[in-house]
Amino acid sequence: MLQIPVWKRILIWGVCALGILFSMPNLFYDRVERHNDALAAVEAGTVTAQEVADEIALWPSFLPSALVNLGLDLRGGAHLLAEVRVSDVYADRIDGMWPDVRDALRDERATVGNVRRMPSEPGELRVQVSNADAVGRAAEVVRQLAQPTQTVTGFGTARDLDVRVDGAEIVVTLSDAERQATDERTMRQSLEIIRRRVDEAGTREPTIQRQGADRILIQVPGIGSAAELKELIGTTARLTFHPVIGTTSDGDQVPEPRQLIHPSMDEPGRYYILEQQPVVTGDQLVDAQPAFDQNNRPAVNFRFNPAGGRAFGQYTAANIGNPFAIVLDGEVISAPVIQAHISGGSGIITGRFTVDETTQLAVLLRSGALPAEMDFLEERTVGPELGQDSIDAGRIAAMVAFAAVLLFMLLTYGSFGVIANIALLLNVSMIFALLSAIGATLTLPGIAGIVLTIGMAVDATVLIFERIREEMRSAKGPARAIQLGYEKALSAILDANITTLITALILFAMGSGPVRGFAVTLGLGIITSVFTALFVTRLMVVIYFERARPKTLLA
Amino acid sequence: MRLKLVPDQTSIDFFRHVRVTFGASAVAMVLSIVAFAIMGLNFGIDFRGGTSIRTEATQPVDIAAYRDAMNPLNFGDVAITEVFDPAFGPDRNVAMIRIQAQEGTESVTPAQLDAVLAALHEVDPTLSFAAVESVGPKVSGELVRSAIIAVTLALAAVLFYIWLRFEWQFSVGAVAALVHDVVLTIGLFAVLQIRFDLAIIAAILTIVGYSLNDTVVVFDRVRENLIKYKKRPLKEVLNISINETLSRTVMTSVTTLLALISLFVLGGDVIRGFVFAMIWGVIVGTYSSIFVGAAMMLRLGVKRDWSKNAADKAGAQFGVKEG
Numbered sequence: 077m078l079q080i081p082v083w084k085r086i087l088i089w090g091v092c093a094l095g096i097l098f099s100m101p102n103l104f105y106d107r108v109e110r111h112n113d114a115l116a117a118v119e120a121g122t123v124t125a126q127e128v129a130d131e132i133a134l135w136p137s138f139l140p141s142a143l144v145n146l147g148l149d150l151r152g153g154a155h156l157l158a159e160v161r162v163s164d165v166y167a168d169r170i171d172g173m174w175p176d177v178r179d180a181l182r183d184e185r186a187t188v189g190n191v192r193r194m195p196s197e198p199g200e201l202r203v204q205v206s207n208a209d210a211v212g213r214a215a216e217v218v219r220q221l222a223q224p225t226q227t228v229t230g231f232g233t234a235r236d237l238d239v240r241v242d243g244a245e246i247v248v249t250l251s252d253a254e255r256q257a258t259d260e261r262t263m264r265q266s267l268e269i270i271r272r273r274v275d276e277a278g279t280r281e282p283t284i285q286r287q288g289a290d291r292i293l294i295q296v297p298g299i300g301s302a303a304e305l306k307e308l309i310g311t312t313a314r315l316t317f318h319p320v321i322g323t324t325s326d327g328d329q330v331p332e333p334r335q336l337i338h339p340s341m342d343e344p345g346r347y348y349i350l351e352q353q354p355v356v357t358g359d360q361l362v363d364a365q366p367a368f369d370q371n372n373r374p375a376v377n378f379r380f381n382p383a384g385g386r387a388f389g390q391y392t393a394a395n396i397g398n399p400f401a402i403v404l405d406g407e408v409i410s411a412p413v414i415q416a417h418i419s420g421g422s423g424i425i426t427g428r429f430t431v432d433e434t435t436q437l438a439v440l441l442r443s444g445a446l447p448a449e450m451d452f453l454e455e456r457t458v459g460p461e462l463g464q465d466s467i468d469a470g471r472i473a474a475m476v477a478f479a480a481v482l483l484f485m486l487l488t489y490g491s492f493g494v495i496a497n498i499a500l501l502l503n504v505s506m507i508f509a510l511l512s513a514i515g516a517t518l519t520l521p522g523i524a525g526i527v528l529t530i531g532m533a534v535d536a537t538v539l540i541f542e543r544i545r546e547e548m549r550s551a552k553g554p555a556r557a558i559q560l561g562y563e564k565a566l567s568a569i570l571d572a573n574i575t576t577l578i579t580a581l582i583l584f585a586m587g588s589g590p591v592r593g594f595a596v597t598l599g600l601g602i603i604t605s606v607f608t609a610l611f612v613t614r615l616m617v618v619i620y621f622e623r624a625r626p627k628t629l630l631a
Numbered sequence: 632m633r634l635k636l637v638p639d640q641t642s643i644d645f646f647r648h649v650r651v652t653f654g655a656s657a658v659a660m661v662l663s664i665v666a667f668a669i670m671g672l673n674f675g676i677d678f679r680g681g682t683s684i685r686t687e688a689t690q691p692v693d694i695a696a697y698r699d700a701m702n703p704l705n706f707g708d709v710a711i712t713e714v715f716d717p718a719f720g721p722d723r724n725v726a727m728i729r730i731q732a733q734e735g736t737e738s739v740t741p742a743q744l745d746a747v748l749a750a751l752h753e754v755d756p757t758l759s760f761a762a763v764e765s766v767g768p769k770v771s772g773e774l775v776r777s778a779i780i781a782v783t784l785a786l787a788a789v790l791f792y793i794w795l796r797f798e799w800q801f802s803v804g805a806v807a808a809l810v811h812d813v814v815l816t817i818g819l820f821a822v823l824q825i826r827f828d829l830a831i832i833a834a835i836l837t838i839v840g841y842s843l844n845d846t847v848v849v850f851d852r853v854r855e856n857l858i859k860y861k862k863r864p865l866k867e868v869l870n871i872s873i874n875e876t877l878s879r880t881v882m883t884s885v886t887t888l889l890a891l892i893s894l895f896v897l898g899g900d901v902i903r904g905f906v907f908a909m910i911w912g913v914i915v916g917t918y919s920s921i922f923v924g925a926a927m928m929l930r931l932g933v934k935r936d937w938s939k940n941a942a943d944k945a946g947a948q949f950g951v952k953e954g
Contacts, residue, residue, distance in 0.1 A: 149901070157770060159737075302763065303741035452738045453770045457763040462685070462901075469718065469899030476897055477890035484886060487634035520902050521830055527894045528837065528909065531887030532844070535879075538886075539848065542879040549639070568851035571796055575847055576840035578792060579785045583836050586781035591833045598837065 080618055088611050092502050095604075098140050098509035108143055111135035142512040145281065146297070147519035147593055150467050152460030153297035154305045157453045160266050160290050162259040164448040166199040166250050169258065173201055173221070173237070173248060174334075175353065180217050181205065188214045194245060195333065201248040208244035215239050215246045225257045259290065262447045267292060269446055270309045291453070302455035309450075315358030315441055317388070318350035320399040320411050341407040342428050348401050348408045355391045355400065360384025364441035366434040367424065374434040375426040378441060385421020393417040404437070470523040477527050478504075481534060489541055492629070495616045496537045499608040503533045506604040507597065516600075519593030529601030536573070536609030539565045544629055554629045558621060562614055569609060577602050636885065637878040645873050645921055646866055646929060652922040656811055663818020670821045675828030676764060678778075680732035680771040682739040684747065685714075688758040689722040697726065700750040706730045706743075716900040725761070725900075737767025778832045782813065785839055797850060800931040805846045808924035812842045812915050819911055830905040838912025841887070845880060846920035852876050853925070857933065865933060869925050884917045 101108040114131035117123045125132065135141055148155055174193060181191045181203070189207030191214075196202040205214045222235035234253030239246060250258065267286055274282045274296060283295040299305050321335060324347045331337045331349065340346040360380050367377040380388055391400070392414045401411040402425055409427040429437070481500070486493040507526060511518060544561030552560065580602065583595035620626075676683045686692075692713045701709055708731040719725060733743065744763065751758050766774070786809060794802035816835055820827050852872040860868050888910065895906045 157738075159769075301744075301760075302765075303744060306741060451767075453767040455738045455763070455765045457760070459759075459761045461687075462761040465718075466899055466901055469897060470894075473894040473897040473899075476893040480889040480893060481886050484634070484889060488636075488882065521833055521905060524894060524898070524902055524905060524909070525837075527890045527898075528841075528887065531890035532841070532883070534886045535844065535883040538879050538882045542876075542882070545639075545878075546875065564855075568848045571851055572844040572847040575789055575792055575843045578788045579836050579840040579843075582781055582785045582788065583833060586777050586784070587829075587833065591829055594830075594833045594837075598840075 080615060085615060088615050091607070092506075092612060095502060095506035095509045098142065098512055099505040099507075101135070101139070101141050101143055102508050102512060104135065105143060107134040108141050112141055112143070140512075142515070144508060144511045145515060145517040146463075146467070147517045147522065148295055148297060148456065148463075149458050149520045150463045150470075150518065151297045152458050152463035153295065154299045154302040154458075155454075155456040156294045156302055156305055156309075157287070157455070158292045158294065158309075158450040159453050160263060160292065160450050161448045162262045162290050163199065165258055165262050166255065169250060170199055170201045170248065171352070176221055177201065177203060177218055177248065180221055181214055184210075184213065184217050188217075193333065196247075199249065202242075202245050203248070204245045211241050211244055211246060215241050218246055218248060222251075225251070225254045263290065263292075265447045266450070270294060273309050274305075292450075298460070300457075302457045306452060306455075309446075314405055315361070316354035316403045317356045317391075318352075318354050318401045318403055319391075319395070320401050321349045321351060323348055338401070338403055338406055338408050340411075341404075341409050348411060350401050350403070350408075354403075356380060356384045356388045358441060360387075361441055364438045366431065366438045369424060369426045373426060374429045374431045375424050376429075376434050376438050376441065377424050378422065380421035382421070385419075388421060388423070389417065389419045393419075466520050470520065474523060474527055474530075477530055481530055485534065491620065492541055492617070495613055495620065496534065496541070498616065499537060499613045500530065500533055502612055503601075503604050503608045504530065506608070507600050510600045510604065511597065516596050517593055518597070521591065521594035522597040525594045525597035525601065529598065529605060532576075533601065533605035533608070536565075536569045536605055537613055539569055539572075540609060540613065548629050554621065554626055557629060558617055562610070566610070569606065573602050573606050636881050639878075641874045641877055642870070643874060643877075645870055646926065649922075649926055649929065653926050656919070656923055659818070660811060660814045663814045663821070666818050666821040670824065672817070672821055672827040673824040675826045676729065676766045676771070677828040678771055678775050680766050680768040682730045682732075682743075682763065682765040684728040684730070684744075684760055684764075685762040686726045686728060686751065686758050687761045688724050688726075688755045690724065690755050690757055692724045692726045693754065694726070696754045697728065697751060700754045701728075701747065704743075704746055704750060706733065706747075714900050718899065732766075732768050732771075737769060739763070739765040774829060778829070781832065782835060782839070785836055786810070789839070789843055793847070793850075797854060798933060800928050800933045801850050801854075803931060804924040804927040805843060805850065807927045808846050808916075808919040809839050809842055811919045811923045812838055812912060815915050816908060816912055820908070825904050825907065828904075830902070831908050834905050834908035834912065837909055838916055841909075841913055842916030842919060845883070845916055846924045848879065849873060849876055849920050849925060853928070866929055869929060873921055873925060880917060880920075884913060887913050 110131050111134045114123075114128040117128060118125050118132075178191055178193075181188055185191075187207065188205040188210045190205070192204045192206075194202040194204050203214070203218075205211055219237070219239045222237040222239070225234045225236045234251060236251055236254035236257075238249050238251045241247075263286060267284060270292060271282075271284050274284060274294070281297060283293065285293045287293050294305065294309065296305055299308075318336070324337065325345055327337065327339060327347050329337060329347070334352045336350045336352050337347050338350060340348060360383060362379050362381045364376055364378040367375050369375040379385075396414050396416065399411045399413045402409045409425060425437075478500075482497045485496045485500075489496060504526065507529065510516075540561050543565040544557050547557035547560045547564075548554065577599060580595050580599035584592055584599065587595055694711045694713060697711050698709065701711075710729040712727050714725040714727055716725070728747070730739075730747075733739070736743075744760075748758075748760065786806060789809065790802050790806045793805045813835055816838060819825075820831065825831075849872060852875055853869060856868045856872045856875075860871070863871075891906055891910045891913065895903060895910060898906060
């Protein structure tokens with residue numbers, strides 16, 4: 077009756093052995109972490125295997141080396157939740173349409189008359205035609221400019237522009253389908269740029285995730301503060317090249333329509349009046365490197381992609397002798413006079429820079445501008461010392477909790493208590509093995525979850541042992557009592573744990589950050605504790621019974 | 632020597648004072664709701680938005696001086712409390728500063744933080760920020776919503792599962808016990824004005840899980856005994872079931888409490904509120920599975936005619952054939 081086939085025994089012990097094997101690296105956290113970092117550095121090609129041989133040798137390569145990630149509250153670091161202003165992009169897109177609209181309508185000048193852009197809400201293009209009767213025809217012409225929307229998966233069936241007639245004016249806006257497609261592109265681009273900037277800063281295991289329609293979650297362990305992180309990702313570094321119309325000393329002057337006024341970076345009190353439509357933008361840069369100009373001043377070399385290079389070449393060829401402005405984040409870095417036709421699509425930005433500034437600027441230019449501004453909705457910074465304190469406190473508390481429970485079980489159940497305790501130890505090692513294997517993050521509430529699991533894991537075992545004890549009282553003999561004990565405790569164990577698992581799943585689905593970490597450890601703890609209670613303790617009880625042949629159990 | 636917290640055979644009549652216990656629970660729930668209505672919860676920034684800063688300094692915390700230093704910054708409602716922990720020692724002085732959400736910005740700006748640090752440095756140059764958390768009003772509103780949804784969803788899912796596995800009276804009993812636990816926990820947090828944040832929601836859901844665990848174990852035995860003792864009155868069957876599972880109930884509560892108390896004492900101040908909620912939950916959860924859950928069933932009565940089919944469902948649905 078109490079036979080457990082050999083293959084089943086091997087399987088059970090095998091699972092336990094795997095649990096121990098995969099949880100072991102966490103006992104040597106520092107060593108394994110340095111080993112892993114060294115290997116990662118070799119992989120990235122920054123160092124050779126010989127240089128870091130000592131570090132690699134800290135942990136044997138044939139052993140598993142996956143570790144539990146420590147959450148920000150344990151390791152220290154910064155957490156940011158940003159909302160991207162996706163609608164900012166609509167205005168840029170629509171403004172970019174104006175030259176095309178103008179040219180298309182000019183071809184029809186005979187019917188529509190003169191064309192004038194009117195002031196409008198952002199994200200809207202209002203065009204007035206002098207021949208009001210032909211406004212329908214004008215709208216038709218503009219409508220032909222609409223392209224199929226470009227989605228991530230290819231071309232959609234919808235058109236990207238909505239054109240309607242409002243009196244003598246036609247109003248051009250982005251269509252809903254195009255707005256959605258634009259939002260999607262904006263988010264992807266923002267994510268990519270943030271990822272590149274955070275990676276350039278070289279921090280360990282950052283988490284950069286999209287959340288919902290327009291939010292991005294950024295978690296960077298080890299960074300000093302959320303303010304630092306904001307600085308790293310928030311700097312827009314939007315580089316544009318504009319034709320210069322004139323200069324002024326009045327910064328409050330209201331610009332003419334389609335014009336901009338930007339201050340000079342070097343000369344206080346000097347403002348440039350620029351054409352709003354840039355000739356080329358930083359999006360078209362393919363490379364930027366810190367360099368020095370012919371006077372040995374720090375500068376930044378850049379190169380355009382072919383389209384940008386062509387536009388830049390054409391503009392410089394047509395405007396020799398005119399100044400053009402290099403604008404960075406709303407400030408004119410410099411406004412050199414075009415000396416010659418610049419072909420080949422490369423150039424140099426000079427200004428009053430330090431070497432550090434040019435290096436920083438080159439990085440920002442390389443990774444590109446964020447397509448839209450971001451609002452920060454939530455931020456959390458945990459200092460590394462506080463994190464270490466929490467780990468230390470959590471570790472001590474877990475050990476004391478463990479010792480107390482082990483002692484209590486031993487006192488209550490005697491030799492069965494030993495079995496329960498071994499099962500408990502195996503249970504905790506399996507939780508850690510699973511956490512490491514799935515790359516889960518351990519947070520402070522997660523430690524609490526483990527401690528709670530220690531208390532609750534005992535429950536399944538207790539249910540069984542108490543049942544065996546009861547069955548012994550009805551004098552059916554130890555073998556029968558063990559069998560009945562496991563059978564009859566089963567429904568209670570499963571019902572009780574499934575209901576707790578339901579709450580863990582809901583917590584996981586609804587929660588964020590630390591709460592989620594708690595749900596993960598609680599859920600895994602339930603699974604492993606059911607496994608150890610139903611299989612591991614049973615196997616051990618059976619082995620004990622086979623060897624000792626006791627006359628009575630748990631008396 | 633074997634430790635025995637509960638004798639082998641007990642025959643305590645748990646329902647002798649059912650009016651008293653039921654009444655006490657009802658009164659406690661009403662008081663909790665009143666406390667919640669009058670005093671409200673001490674919501675953390677997770678739920679009301681704003682910024683909380685944990686400062687550490689080697690000099691003792693002087694709350695009045697901190698407040699004076701921060702007054703000129705015009706941040707509106709500022710709450711400053713000192714944090715105590717036996718592990719800190721004399722040159723670690725910790726305070727929590729909470730600033731209300733500022734008009735026009737979502738989370739705190741670096742400039743605002745710099746201003747606070749500069750102002751506090753005037754008071755105590757050794758002061759540093761150990762942790763800063765800032766939640767904008769937009770997110771805090773969403774967090775409140777998702778917390779309420781999570782708790783409601785958990786209760787509904789559990790109600791459904793128990794109803795599926797048992798009879799509806801069990802389900803009502805279990806959920807009555809859960810609501811009792813959640814209400815008392817919220818009441819306690821209102822009375823003691825302990826900070827109520829996201830982690831506490833996790834704790835409440837865990838309490839739901841734990842209390843349920845306890846209730847289900849008792850109910851499982853009730854289900855079994857209802858078949859076994861077809862002719863006995865319900866009250867007796869319930870009493871037998873609770874007595875039979877008493878040893879296990881006490882064992883599990885004690886082990887869980889042992890683990891939680893060590894975490895409460897040694898786990899540091901950051902999670903103390905969280906652990907406190909769980910300790911409270913284990914105590915009321917254990918109480919409620921007997922005195923609310925089972926007592927509720929006694930009130931409602933339960934189907935006594937378990938057909939052959941139902942017996943199979945009850946006893947051996949998960950039974951594994953020996954192999």
